[in-house]
Amino acid sequence: MKLNKILKLFLAIFIAVVLINPMKVSAASVSVTASSQTVYVGDTVTFTVSVSNGAGYLNISGAVTDTNSWFENQSKTYTVKASQIGTMTVYVDGVIADFTTEEDQTISRNTTYYTVTVIQRPSSNSGGGSNSGSSSSGSGSSTTTPVTDNRSSNNNLSSLSISEGELSPAFSSDVTEYSVELASSVTSITVNASASDAKASVSGTGEISLNAGDNRIEITVTAENGNPKLYVINAYVDEAPLVFVSYGDNELGVVRNLNGVTLEGFEETSVQIDGNEVKAWHSPTRNITVVYLEKDDEKNFYIYDETEGITSVYKQVAILGNTLGIVDIPEDLQEKAGMTYQEITIDDVTLMGWVYEDKAFSNYSLIYAMNDMGEYQYYQYESTQNTLQLYSGAAAVTQEDYENLVNHSESMQLYFYIALGGCVVLLAVSVYGFVCASRYKKRLISKGNELNDIIKAD
Template identity: 45%
Template sequence: MSHKIKRRTILLLIPLMLCGMLLSLIHVSAASAYVSADRSTVYVGESVTFTVGVTNGAGYITVSEAVSDYDWFDNSTKSYTVTPTSAGTITVRISGVVADYDTEVDAKVSDSATVQVVNRPTSSGGGNQGSSGGSSSGGTTETPQPTRSGDADLASLSVSAGTLTPKFSAGRTSYELNLPSDADSVVITAEANDAAASVSGAGEVELEQGENEIRITVTAEDGTTKTYTINAYVEEAPDVFLEYDGKSLGIVKNTDRVTKPGDAFEEVTLTIDGKEVTGWTNNIMNVTVLCMIDEESGEKGFYLYDSEQQALTSSFRPMTLLGNRLFVVDIAEDLQKREGMTFTTVTVDEQELPGWRYDESGFDNYSLIYVMNEQGEMQYYQYEASQNTLQLYSNAAPVSTETYLHDRQIEQIAIIAAGVFAVTTIVALIGCVMIRRRSNLRIRQLHKKESE
């Protein structure tokens, strides 16, 4: 009987074991990237298709050498067609970082595919090729030329002034560069990834105010070319200046690259010192602003402008704090002094602006700011750092535990003192009443005695 039970148990376990083995086999592979060609050998002038793909993951892939591209692959593929012009080999190489769908871990990936390129056999005199594999009567077969590299990537790209945006990457071919108005040239340094490739367009480049397009071309050994473009913008020197806080600031002349302060602002043309300039006005807030530049530092910023006085009245810095669209303006000196607080620079939601900190210990997480809202109203806001919250300030300062207990103790003492005073007063009143009663009784007794 026991043998039958064991046999049945074994028979029941076998399917479970098989299921476990099957599940272990059905394991999703890790993220990977690949490149493949639809053939291994082609004739000169024939096309070959390379396929680049990412499986079970997503990420940016740089495609280089015979193909130049930089694209996002999300468990997808992309095909590239190449037509070789000379014998040798053509290679497509990929590299990048992809995130695994299952583990969400980033992994570096790379791969390459090479195709042999040969010259098409030719014959003369109309003869036929021999069956043994030799050339036909009177025919000749060209000898394949040495392999030539198709790598037209740059290994590095830098400038002598300013900063390229975004940061250089071999697969990215377009960059931005902003320079001050006194920049009349810039030195471009570019190095090819392949020593056999040549680079043109680098070196010292003369600039003009406004837009400048700088093109750096890389020519690979096999003649493949790739062009990198730097869109260099040289600030146009302002010709209208206004005084503010002891400095002479110029009105930005070209506002094409200036983002307006907010959605409700509309561009407007103003006349200052007999010249037309561009500003922005907001009818809801009832303000007009100008974009000014400090030519010494190159810093730009918005400022409130009084059209009647034709003067700047305050700096005007738009920012979004915890979902609130606010504007930082100058705080008058008479408002900077607040009892129990120190006026300084505070950090709210990782942004620095003028405000107050509490002098009392235990309130390091609290700060106060005074800013303009989207209706043009000046408002106080209290910020609490540990919870990262911002709310309208009701003039009720936060209270520490010690202060609360101290205030409660004073209240209790006051209540006790009031109670003692009340009891004393009541006892005194009762005493007065009793004395008066005795006095009246004695007077009545005297009157009665006299009458007798």
């Protein structure tokens, strides 16, 4: 009984300790440190980038360049030599996954950086006179006088404005990131900014060209002592199309935001649509040019001909090792005897094609596509073996149908030979009858002549 009381008391104490001191869970973090805040020209400084409780790819820039570097709950060091007076800054950005929450965390170079000040090495004086180098050997001693950097560290902006739109939030020197939404017709804005300290410098202002979609504008203020501060304007330009082209009964808009849009085997070019230069892609082997268009937020490549305009959609896909261009199938080709035109899926690619109405061929289907030489071809797919091959044009038949066809063919051959034999016999009988009739006729004529001769003699 005493043992049970002791165990219960121990358990109660344990629960109380856990409740009073809950387990602390650390969130993922990224930090940048340096071996010294100030160094002399010619010295080296070691920057350390550390990731705790997380993993991901990071980009190290500034005084150190190390792009797309993998960090997994670890630290990496970078040693740099200070070559001139000023500052050395190491920036870090990227995305890491938090081990605790299993969520991605974005690392911004605006908040994750470290700056080291580089100053001139002071002159050293030895006891007997000047010394222009390392300290001399012997009994003389050398002293170094510390140098204090009295330059201003003010790297704030006193004003920030743009020629189009309105910054959100309103400008404040302590706020370093802003956003603005602009109309689709805006192609550039002018950025104006002034530093709080007349000895600080500002870069990144003036006229800035913009693309449709997201644009990042960076304004850097560098203090007199070289310490930088980054202000960012995230400008979004409405991506709504400005140029349209007709295709059948549809109006397709030319996509303006083409960031990351590429097409394997095609070269970038341009075409003229209603007097507007539009980016396009051309394939010499396929001998086609395509443009990127959208309708109801669905974006696709379309084959463009300078004379005919848009002729077909073009969706380049890989199906079972074949690079094919899925195109619109003309209406006059959609009807096929014994087949149904419908949506089918092959190798996780969904497209229009044909299936056999005969359930005996449910494992077969037919598609129409452009190969990598620009040729339009029919391809037959067989699902049980998961194979795709050129379609010969011959209709598929079951073994039973084939055997019936062979038996029918053999029966027809037998009937043919019987009929042919009958014709030969009939022909022989006819010839024989004709010959016999001819001979009989000749005998009659001969008897008639003899009778005439007798009558004349009498």
